[in-house]
Amino acid sequence: MDQNNPPGPQDASRQLAQHVNIGSGDGISSIYSQLTSNPFFTAGFGLAALGVGARIGQKGLRQGADLIRRRMIVDLEITRHDHAYQWLLQWMTAYQRAQLAGSHTVEGQASKQGFLSALVQRLNPRLHHLQIQTSQVPLPGGTSNAHFSLVPGYGRYILRYGRSFIMVNRQREKSFDLASGTPFETITLTTLYAHRNIFEQIFAEAHQLAQQRTEGKTIIYNSMGPDWSQFGEPKRKRPLESVVLERGVKEKIVEDLQAFLGARTWYLDRGIPYRRGYLLYGPPGTGKSSFIQALAGHLDFNIAILNVSERGLTDDRLNHLLTKVPQRTIVLLEDADAAFINRRAPGEDGYTGATVTFSGLLNALDGVASGEERIIFLTTNHIERLDEALVRPGRIDMTVRLGEATEWQIEQMWDRFFADIDIDGQGRKRFMAEVKEVGLTSSISTAALQGLFLYNKGDIDGAISMVKELSGAHGHIDVR
Numbered sequence: 001m002d003q004n005n006p007p008g009p010q011d012a013s014r015q016l017a018q019h020v021n022i023g024s025g026d027g028i029s030s031i032y033s034q035l036t037s038n039p040f041f042t043a044g045f046g047l048a049a050l051g052v053g054a055r056i057g058q059k060g061l062r063q064g065a066d067l068i069r070r071r072m073i074v075d076l077e078i079t080r081h082d083h084a085y086q087w088l089l090q091w092m093t094a095y096q097r098a099q100l101a102g103s104h105t106v107e108g109q110a111s112k113q114g115f116l117s118a119l120v121q122r123l124n125p126r127l128h129h130l131q132i133q134t135s136q137v138p139l140p141g142g143t144s145n146a147h148f149s150l151v152p153g154y155g156r157y158i159l160r161y162g163r164s165f166i167m168v169n170r171q172r173e174k175s176f177d178l179a180s181g182t183p184f185e186t187i188t189l190t191t192l193y194a195h196r197n198i199f200e201q202i203f204a205e206a207h208q209l210a211q212q213r214t215e216g217k218t219i220i221y222n223s224m225g226p227d228w229s230q231f232g233e234p235k236r237k238r239p240l241e242s243v244v245l246e247r248g249v250k251e252k253i254v255e256d257l258q259a260f261l262g263a264r265t266w267y268l269d270r271g272i273p274y275r276r277g278y279l280l281y282g283p284p285g286t287g288k289s290s291f292i293q294a295l296a297g298h299l300d301f302n303i304a305i306l307n308v309s310e311r312g313l314t315d316d317r318l319n320h321l322l323t324k325v326p327q328r329t330i331v332l333l334e335d336a337d338a339a340f341i342n343r344r345a346p347g348e349d350g351y352t353g354a355t356v357t358f359s360g361l362l363n364a365l366d367g368v369a370s371g372e373e374r375i376i377f378l379t380t381n382h383i384e385r386l387d388e389a390l391v392r393p394g395r396i397d398m399t400v401r402l403g404e405a406t407e408w409q410i411e412q413m414w415d416r417f418f419a420d421i422d423i424d425g426q427g428r429k430r431f432m433a434e435v436k437e438v439g440l441t442s443s444i445s446t447a448a449l450q451g452l453f454l455y456n457k458g459d460i461d462g463a464i465s466m467v468k469e470l471s472g473a474h475g476h477i478d479v480r
């Protein structure tokens with residue numbers, strides 16, 4: 001090589017030309033020598049050659065990385081539709097909470113949390129990007145109940161689990177589930193192939209955590225598009241004794257339901273759809289919803305709540321939802337009378353959209369029953385608006401009125417609130433005398449009574465002195 005002329009792009013292109021066998025002494029050769037004497041051509045050609053080289057190198061690297069990845073790394077993808085998706089999010093959230101408790105609250109709080117503190121030790125404390133998940137349920141009277149929870153946000157995180165590192169990638173896809181309007185989502189966990197067994201451990205822990213969260217609790221579902229979705233945290237079971245119905249009413253319904261649950265094969269052997277329907281009616285605040293919630297807890301069932309007057313609830317959607325009720329779940333259809341009013345007429349605010357029709361409700365109740373039990377409760381404040389066709393055995397098998405508090409119920413309610421301080425029962429006697437004097441028996445709701453007792457918590461005289469006010473309010477005081 002000429003020491004005075006170090007190799008440049010010209011040489012590179014020359015070498016390339018040699019490689020493709022362009023010989024000297026022919027026509028092409030002279031074109032070649034003209035071109036190579038042009039510095040712009042040689043520089044450009046040289047750069048292109050370097051680019052090709054770099055590309056080849058890059059490709060090689062990529063292939064090498066792919067090979068390593070295929071051999072040494074393992075991915076696990078969970079889509080939003082899988083139960084494990086929420087478990088995993090909650091598992092990561094639990095870690096977050098433990099972190100916050102450990103670093104931002106009184107010392108030692110993290111160690112008191114048992115399971116959570118174990119998580120702290122096992123995970124790398126680098127998960128700082130959170131997302132808030134809010135669920136809302138409309139309540140009667142136009143208010144609503146909201147529940148908030150923090151879950152890991154979208155993006156990539158590194159978690160340390162034991163001695164393994166895991167790349168977590170929570171991704172929201174651009175495409176949407178057209179039915180529910182929610183974006184598709186996935187979580188991908190990546191770790192070394194040799195550590196793949198930790199996935200099983202993580203899911204076992206996430207499942208255990210999910211079970212702990214629901215143990216002794218009632219899950220409430222409400223509808224989200226065509227699916228049922230869990231509303232907020234599972235609720236602590238409401239004891240059946242905390243709901244005071246007229247003597248014997250609770251027992252009658254509980255016995256009927258227990259007999260039904262024990263007769264599965266009887267129904268199936270005879271080809272009878274395995275379902276049972278109950279209608280609870282009566283004025284507001286008499287314990288219809290509270291009783292169903294307590295009953296679900298007593299039987300270890302969950303509740304799926306649907307308000308028949310909900311806007312946008314079409315016959316098809318109702319039917320579809322009833323075909324995919326989660327296992328061991330009581331369906332509660334509130335405001336059943338809404339299906340009997342001509343809702344297509346504009347409401348006060350001009351709404352003329354879709355709602356459930358009478359025939360839609362009947363069809364949904366008659367819908368295909370699977371081998372699983374189906375228990376439906378309907379509630380209404382306006383029994384007079386319902387049609388007889390609804391209350392046919394097979395659709396509604398038992399109809400029960402929950403009315404204003406009877407003397408017996410008022411006494412029971414008193415005991416629930418004051419038994420511990422009204423040891424000799426004199427307070428109850430005075431209270432009942434007052435109640436009778438102003439004629440409140442069977443004309444006041446249990447909710448209003450509860451309101452009175454809550455207002456005068458621990459104050460027997462206060463409760464007695466307010467009876468007259470209750471009567472003045474015609475049995476309605478604000479219990480919120």
Ligand SMILES: Nc1ncnc2c1ncn2[C@@H]1O[C@H](COP(=O)(O)OP(=O)(O)OP(=O)(O)O)[C@@H](O)[C@H]1O
Pocket residue numbers: 140242243244245282283284285286287288289290291380381446447448450479
């Ligand atoms: N029979 C009852 N025993 C104990 N608490 C009751 C009873 N009735 C009502 N309450 C209390 O009053 C409140 C409202 O009761 P709930 O929502 O169950 O009434 P409801 O009959 O379902 O009313 P609505 O018809 O307006 O839906 C709850 O806090 C509940 O605890």
